[in-house]
Amino acid sequence: MTYEELLEEAEIHELIVKEKPLRAYKGRIKGNRIAIKKDLSNTDKKCTLAEEIGHYHTTAGNILDQSDVSNRKQERYARAWGYRKLVGVTKLIDAYKHGVRNRFELAEYLGVTEEYIEEVLIYCKQKYGLQYQIDNYLVCFEPLSVLEIWE
Numbered sequence: 001m002t003y004e005e006l007l008e009e010a011e012i013h014e015l016i017v018k019e020k021p022l023r024a025y026k027g028r029i030k031g032n033r034i035a036i037k038k039d040l041s042n043t044d045k046k047c048t049l050a051e052e053i054g055h056y057h058t059t060a061g062n063i064l065d066q067s068d069v070s071n072r073k074q075e076r077y078a079r080a081w082g083y084r085k086l087v088g089v090t091k092l093i094d095a096y097k098h099g100v101r102n103r104f105e106l107a108e109y110l111g112v113t114e115e116y117i118e119e120v121l122i123y124c125k126q127k128y129g130l131q132y133q134i135d136n137y138l139v140c141f142e143p144l145s146v147l148e149i150w151e
Contacts, residue, residue: 001086002111003046010034010053017049027052047086047116054081080123086112087120089128093137096146103144 010017015029019038022028027048028035034052036045055063055078063071087110100109103121107114124132124141131140138147 001046003042003049006046006049006053010049013053013056015053015056019045029055032056043111043113047082047112050082050086051079054078054085057081079119080127083120083123086110087117089124089132089134089139092139093134093146096137106144 007017013032015032015034017034017036020035021039022035022037026037026040026044029052034049034056036048036052040048055074058077058081059074063074066072066075091110092106095106095109098109100106103114103117107117110117121141121144124139128141130142131138133139133149136149136151138149139145140147
């Protein structure tokens with residue numbers, strides 16, 4: 001999925017996305033308006049927009065005060081939405097099938113930053129543990145690998 005495709009998805013949900021010279025944040029959402037930091041790379045914009053659309057789908061109210069446990073939880077839900085949208089376990093398997101063998105190649109294949117891949121893998125380890133089996137594949141998050149299981 002590209003940044004442009006995410007912009008189209010935002011439009012479907014009647015979200016207005018503008019690139020602006022933000023200082024403290026890469027992205028912000030208020031109501032149906034999303035601001036993305038103008039001077040980011042398209043890859044960073046894509047990762048940021050996925051999270052902001054995640055906020056649209058999963059959060060309510062002003063959650064800027066991250067000292068509040070409820071706000072941190074909502075932030076996590078929004079990020080998880082973006083992680084599943086751009087990466088997800090099935091996309092890890094698809095990348096493996098296409099010859100991707102390391103984190104750098106994975107980031108390039110999925111069109112996300114290496115930092116984003118690291119965040120996704122941390123999330124997956126917290127959610128699933130060190131590995132997750134789906135169909136005849138075992139996805140290991142540490143170290144990152146995909147194994148095909150033959151029965």
